[in-house]
Amino acid sequence: xxxxxxxxxxxxxxxxxxxxxxxxxxxxxxxxxxxxxxxxxxxxxxxxxxxxxxxxxxxxxxxxxxxxxxxxxxxxxxxxxxxxxxxxxxxxxxxxxxxxxxxxxxxxxxxxxxxxxxxxxxxxxxxxxxxxxxxxxxxxxxxxxxxxxxxxxxxxxxxxxxxxxxxxxxxxxxxxxxxxxxxxxxxxxxxxxxxxxxxxxxxxxxxxxxxxxxxxxxxxxxxxxxxxxxxxxxxxxxxxxxxxxxxxxxxxxxxxxxxxxxxxxxxxxxxxxxxxxxxxxxxxxxxxxxxxxxxxxxxxxxxxxxxxxxxxxxxxxxxxxxxxxxxxxxxxxxxxxxxxxxxxxxxxxxxxxxxxxxxxxxxxxxxxxxxxxxxxxxxxxxxxxxxxxxxxxxxxxxxxxxxxxxxxxxxxxxxxxxxxxxxxxxxxxxxxxxxxxxxxxxxxxxxxxxxxxxxxxxxxxxxxxxxxxxxxxxxxxxxxxxxxxxxxxxxxxxxxxxxxxxxxxxxxxxxxxxxxxxxxxxxxxxxxxxxxxxxxxxxxxxxxxxxxxxxxxxxxxxx
Numbered sequence: 001x002x003x004x005x006x007x008x009x010x011x012x013x014x015x016x017x018x019x020x021x022x023x024x025x026x027x028x029x030x031x032x033x034x035x036x037x038x039x040x041x042x043x044x045x046x047x048x049x050x051x052x053x054x055x056x057x058x059x060x061x062x063x064x065x066x067x068x069x070x071x072x073x074x075x076x077x078x079x080x081x082x083x084x085x086x087x088x089x090x091x092x093x094x095x096x097x098x099x100x101x102x103x104x105x106x107x108x109x110x111x112x113x114x115x116x117x118x119x120x121x122x123x124x125x126x127x128x129x130x131x132x133x134x135x136x137x138x139x140x141x142x143x144x145x146x147x148x149x150x151x152x153x154x155x156x157x158x159x160x161x162x163x164x165x166x167x168x169x170x171x172x173x174x175x176x177x178x179x180x181x182x183x184x185x186x187x188x189x190x191x192x193x194x195x196x197x198x199x200x201x202x203x204x205x206x207x208x209x210x211x212x213x214x215x216x217x218x219x220x221x222x223x224x225x226x227x228x229x230x231x232x233x234x235x236x237x238x239x240x241x242x243x244x245x246x247x248x249x250x251x252x253x254x255x256x257x258x259x260x261x262x263x264x265x266x267x268x269x270x271x272x273x274x275x276x277x278x279x280x281x282x283x284x285x286x287x288x289x290x291x292x293x294x295x296x297x298x299x300x301x302x303x304x305x306x307x308x309x310x311x312x313x314x315x316x317x318x319x320x321x322x323x324x325x326x327x328x329x330x331x332x333x334x335x336x337x338x339x340x341x342x343x344x345x346x347x348x349x350x351x352x353x354x355x356x357x358x359x360x361x362x363x364x365x366x367x368x369x370x371x372x373x374x375x376x377x378x379x380x381x382x383x384x385x386x387x388x389x390x391x392x393x394x395x396x397x398x399x400x401x402x403x404x405x406x407x408x409x410x411x412x413x414x415x416x417x418x419x420x421x422x423x424x425x426x427x428x429x430x431x432x433x434x435x436x437x438x439x440x441x442x443x444x445x446x447x448x449x450x451x452x453x454x455x456x457x458x459x460x461x462x463x464x465x466x467x468x469x470x471x472x473x474x475x476x477x478x479x480x481x482x483x484x485x486x487x488x489x490x491x492x493x494x495x496x497x498x499x500x501x502x503x504x505x506x507x508x509x510x511x512x513x514x515x516x517x518x519x520x521x522x523x524x525x526x527x528x529x530x531x532x533x534x535x536x537x538x539x540x541x542x543x544x545x546x547x548x549x550x551x552x553x554x555x556x557x558x559x
Contacts, residue, residue, distance in 0.1 A: 228554025365406020
């Protein structure tokens with residue numbers, strides 16, 4: 001047989017093998033909510049490779065994988081605007097607690113980012129590791145994200161560059177203005193991060209050393225990010241007594257630097273501040289009407305979670321943990337800290353005071369195994385066991401644990417949570433790791449938002465309490481944050497977009513995690529596709545790791 005003829009037979013054979021299939025995947029009979037906010041409609045969706053190829057009536061077409069979504073909702077993958085999965089994805093790339101809720105993009109960078117790093121900050125990061133241990137072969141933020149992608153993750157990943165990280169790399173933990181040379185160095189690091197694909201600059205101004213940053217310093221950094229069309233996203237300097245003034249600062253930064261800005265986890269902390277909700281809305285609406293691009297995100301709980309550092313004045317934390325711990329062991333300084341912890345705070349944010357009492361503070365994160373038996377107890381309970389005041393107990397625990405001690409603070413009103421969900425410029429973030437109900441994740445407790453934030457929106461607040469409708473909720477989880485971040489071909493179900501697709505049961509989706517038992521997966525998410533690969537099938541992880549680095553508009557690769 002001539003060689004040319006044999007190649008023809010082989011080619012025809014290959015064609016006949018692939019011929020019966022028109023698409024890689026067809027999702028049939030689902031109620032499609034495309035992310036735009038428009039009403040759901042019945043249609044089929046086809047996926048080829050990593051892309052949505054057709055949306056319409058595909059009953060005459062065939063695919064290698066076919067899913068009957070009758071009675072289910074088909075939507076774009078959800079965007080977690082505030083994820084702390086920076087370490088948990090190194091430990092377990094499956095992103096279990098989030099993927100089981102439909103999250104297909106984790107966005108990092110609240111103040112601290114996993115790059116750029118200096119030799120000193122690398123050593124500090126290594127020394128601060130808890131149960132999750134890992135090498136640090138990267139130096140820049142872009143290299144960290146590529147490290148995760150190459151290691152294998154199930155979700156897409158993106159990050160802001162942290163203003164705290166920039167300050168630690170230059171000024172360190174000192175309470176002072178940066179020199180001109182230090183500020184120039186910080187600006188160069190912003191430039192590099194933006195060209196590597198950072199979404200913008202993230203700050204967390206309640207905490208030392210970020211607390212020491214001036215408004216002028218932040219404006220200077222944001223001007224650089226604005227040149228790359230980045231965003232400024234911030235944990236405000238105060239979410240309580242000086243909430244309105246802190247919101248003014250964010251608006252000023254946006255105005256003077258020409259940058260888009262978002263408020264991380266908007267809230268009104270402390271009962272005496274709950275009535276500020278409407279004033280916050282009026283300020284943001286006014287800024288938006290004046291032409292500024294101001295948005296917000298939130299988590300759907302009345303409690304936040306951070307550390308015991310948020311119960312102590314920032315001055316005692318200057319210099320980092322070792323200096324902080326040493327000061328707390330000095331009787332004279334300790335007495336001053338105790339007094340300030342008990343005195344209504346004027347120039348710093350005390351979450352202990354915002355919570356109102358130590359019985360509204362749950363201790364959830366210890367590094368020291370000898371203290372883990374206190375996990376899940378309130379600070380008031382531990383203080384009673386130890387026979388000391390809550391303030392003294394908090395100081396002792398920070399010293400003994402070698403950490404800031406993860407703590408849940410009950411701060412917000414349920415009414416304000418519901419009112420915030422309704423805001424047209426509100427999206428959502430868990431402010432948590434993406435965890436699993438196994439392994440090292442069970443060595444500490446956590447906030448239930450790590451397992452339930454997105455399912456809680458769709459179950460409790462949409463289906464059960466009808467705070468907003470399902471189409472609006474999906475818009476706030478998908479197209480809205482994608483638009484805020486200026487993502488390309490993400491956040492909506494459109495032909496030609498990347499195939500980040502979730503399929504869930506609107507009648508059963510719900511969060512199960514509680515403050516008493518947070519390590520419980522949400523229910524009701526049936527299938528999840530990331531970049532066209534199925535990561536969740538019938539509620540179970542498939543072992544696929546198709547996640548990619550998603551880069552911001554300044555990435556030099558776009559040019």
